[in-house]
Amino acid sequence: MKKRRILSTLLTAAMIATTFAGCSSNSGGTTTNAGNSGSPADNGGASGGVQEITWMFWDDLDATEDLISLGYKDTIERFNKDYEGKYHVKPITTNLEEYYNKLNALVAANETPDVFIVSPGPQLTDYVAPGVAAPLDDYLNKDGWKASFTSDAVFTQQTYDGKIYAVPLNTAAACCFYNTEMFDKAGAKVPTNWDEMIAACDKLQAAGYTPITISAGTAWCLSMVAGYLCEAEGVSLPKLADGSASWEDGKLEKAANKLVQLSKYFQRTAAGDTNDVATANFYNEEAAILIQGSWVIGQINGANAAFESKCGVFQFPGVERVIAKSDSLCMSSTSKCPDGAAALIKYFTDDTAQKYTAEKGGKIPVTKVQYDANTAPKQLGYVMDVFGGAKGTFGFYNESMPTTETGAHFDDTMVAVFLGDLTPADAAKDMEEYYKANCRK
Amino acid sequence: MDKMLRNKVSIIIFMLPAFILFTLVLFIPIVQSVYYSFCDYKGMTDPVFIGFDNYTALFSDKTFGIAFKNSMFFLVFSCVSQLIVGLFYAVLLTNIKAGRNLFKNIIYLPCVLSSAALGLLWMFIFSPKLGINQLLEGMGIEEPPLWLMDTKGFITLPMWIIAFVALWQYVGQSMMLYMAQISGINKSLYEASYIDGCTKFQTFRHITLPLIRPMVATALSLNAIGSLKFFDLIFNMTEGGPNHKTEVLATHLYQQGFKYFKYGYASAIGVVLLVLCLIVTLFINKVVKTEQYEM
Numbered sequence: 242m243k244k245r246r247i248l249s250t251l252l253t254a255a256m257i258a259t260t261f262a263g264c265s266s267n268s269g270g271t272t273t274n275a276g277n278s279g280s281p282a283d284n285g286g287a288s289g290g291v292q293e294i295t296w297m298f299w300d301d302l303d304a305t306e307d308l309i310s311l312g313y314k315d316t317i318e319r320f321n322k323d324y325e326g327k328y329h330v331k332p333i334t335t336n337l338e339e340y341y342n343k344l345n346a347l348v349a350a351n352e353t354p355d356v357f358i359v360s361p362g363p364q365l366t367d368y369v370a371p372g373v374a375a376p377l378d379d380y381l382n383k384d385g386w387k388a389s390f391t392s393d394a395v396f397t398q399q400t401y402d403g404k405i406y407a408v409p410l411n412t413a414a415a416c417c418f419y420n421t422e423m424f425d426k427a428g429a430k431v432p433t434n435w436d437e438m439i440a441a442c443d444k445l446q447a448a449g450y451t452p453i454t455i456s457a458g459t460a461w462c463l464s465m466v467a468g469y470l471c472e473a474e475g476v477s478l479p480k481l482a483d484g485s486a487s488w489e490d491g492k493l494e495k496a497a498n499k500l501v502q503l504s505k506y507f508q509r510t511a512a513g514d515t516n517d518v519a520t521a522n523f524y525n526e527e528a529a530i531l532i533q534g535s536w537v538i539g540q541i542n543g544a545n546a547a548f549e550s551k552c553g554v555f556q557f558p559g560v561e562r563v564i565a566k567s568d569s570l571c572m573s574s575t576s577k578c579p580d581g582a583a584a585l586i587k588y589f590t591d592d593t594a595q596k597y598t599a600e601k602g603g604k605i606p607v608t609k610v611q612y613d614a615n616t617a618p619k620q621l622g623y624v625m626d627v628f629g630g631a632k633g634t635f636g637f638y639n640e641s642m643p644t645t646e647t648g649a650h651f652d653d654t655m656v657a658v659f660l661g662d663l664t665p666a667d668a669a670k671d672m673e674e675y676y677k678a679n680c681r682k
Numbered sequence: 683m684d685k686m687l688r689n690k691v692s693i694i695i696f697m698l699p700a701f702i703l704f705t706l707v708l709f710i711p712i713v714q715s716v717y718y719s720f721c722d723y724k725g726m727t728d729p730v731f732i733g734f735d736n737y738t739a740l741f742s743d744k745t746f747g748i749a750f751k752n753s754m755f756f757l758v759f760s761c762v763s764q765l766i767v768g769l770f771y772a773v774l775l776t777n778i779k780a781g782r783n784l785f786k787n788i789i790y791l792p793c794v795l796s797s798a799a800l801g802l803l804w805m806f807i808f809s810p811k812l813g814i815n816q817l818l819e820g821m822g823i824e825e826p827p828l829w830l831m832d833t834k835g836f837i838t839l840p841m842w843i844i845a846f847v848a849l850w851q852y853v854g855q856s857m858m859l860y861m862a863q864i865s866g867i868n869k870s871l872y873e874a875s876y877i878d879g880c881t882k883f884q885t886f887r888h889i890t891l892p893l894i895r896p897m898v899a900t901a902l903s904l905n906a907i908g909s910l911k912f913f914d915l916i917f918n919m920t921e922g923g924p925n926h927k928t929e930v931l932a933t934h935l936y937q938q939g940f941k942y943f944k945y946g947y948a949s950a951i952g953v954v955l956l957v958l959c960l961i962v963t964l965f966i967n968k969v970v971k972t973e974q975y976e977m
Binding site for chain 1: 724726923925944
């Protein structure tokens, strides 16, 4: 009887122990999966004298062909080598579509990565407002780091109440990439205004080509085009936000009508194609035009190097300004290793990294680094020409609205117009109602 | 048995792990979710009580409307289709001898496979450039359907596709439940009915069907709850797109919670989901009247 009692007690204890073992955190392993990452409390602590820094990014560094991502991988390897025995960077990677979901989950679980990439605008605001991102001025003002940037203007979108919360790594401009061979064969000219754009698309279509490849499955891609069309019609986002302008003033309706007109030239699968699929359509020569940010240069040349010589770039027709965007790195305010995290961010903006950005990745550097324009991808030169000819820049529409959700609503509304679920007039009405309910006080 | 029940310490000790686990991973989160559903809570700051605002916002949320409609479609489709097909398979397989186990395993196999992997598999099969469409193009069809991208209709084509994939995946579970119940029916009842001149269909209608009613209620409840909280196949096949057309309550909850940090609002969706599960289960148990027969 006694034996049985002891046995039952032992078994119960084992059951309880197993139960709690399942609930305990896993401090071991060096997985790069976001969901399994260790907490900064675990990571930041010295382990054999080496402090671990977590760095979260929206591409898989081991699987990617994107040259910019591969450049980031090199930078991390360089940092780990230079700081061997002191700091070690552990990348947490995920695909772009899932990036913010996973980052937010980590933030909510108090496991914010020490350093994480973020888009400027409301997405950065989401991390600055609740104090998730730390101000970086003290680090930037040390050792002439800030002075190495091309100008203070590069920090405009990263500055809140006079403090800088993120460091830009490069600049990209949204342009129209085109297949010069297809244009030549179809007898199409590089368009400079809306009518010429439609004429070029007609010629490409008549020659049997798909004129434009775009992703509506990844809504911001279509919304980027809508942003350009709104810019052409003179839409003012600040005025819409403060209520001194209305979405129903006819400008959005005109822009949406043009979007519908342009959508006749999209590939048949645009509704569901993801950004990667739409981009692949272009570098696999299944479509003549790709409207995309210049970060795509690294992706195009990484996946199909032979295509570089056929790839031209022109500014979105009918607009004087270009959409510009920078990848920016934030530092967690709860980082246990802020000096190491700041040192890591600095590595991404040093001469080696910035030269790589231009010469291999094809993006515009943010520092005063001298790079060899002859070795840089040809497309970068074309993008620089577009930049030089533009009268200014503006942000992505969805990233220039009051909140992330408002931007997503704009994206969805434009996709609904494309799918025929909303008429351009209804889209304008819908946006106005949304702004009245959510954005204006 | 009485002796065992008198040993209260043992009972408590054996129940404690399950009780603690249930409380930690189920009861406390449910209570927390209900509380957060009344709050403006973005995860990174403290929750602020806002009363029923999250619930009233649900009514003006168009995507919630689509998600609700799709969840209801899924609920009805899954319950009806799995009842009919599952029962058909169960009756068929209990009446054959050769190859019964083989077919049983083949039909049940998708149940044990990862939904995420199956979702990706079917996504590739229905991709515009791979799988079925490649075959159709090979057969000379120039513009084959865009299975997972079509957006027309009250219930869009991608929703039908996903519903059939879910039927394929989970029908084995219903089949197994019905088979277990059918195999428990006393053979003498069938023999007696055949002696009385019953046809196979009459036997099924007047003997099998009434005797498996308790299992019908159970299987329907499981199907209903499973289809209401359905997430993985949809997320892997369409991610709720194109433009939220295939969103269901669980994917909408995920989007609101993890994409927009709206944990309070996401909790309100979660509470609606929970209440729906309770209502549907109660409804099924009320509608499917079960009587206990000596089998």
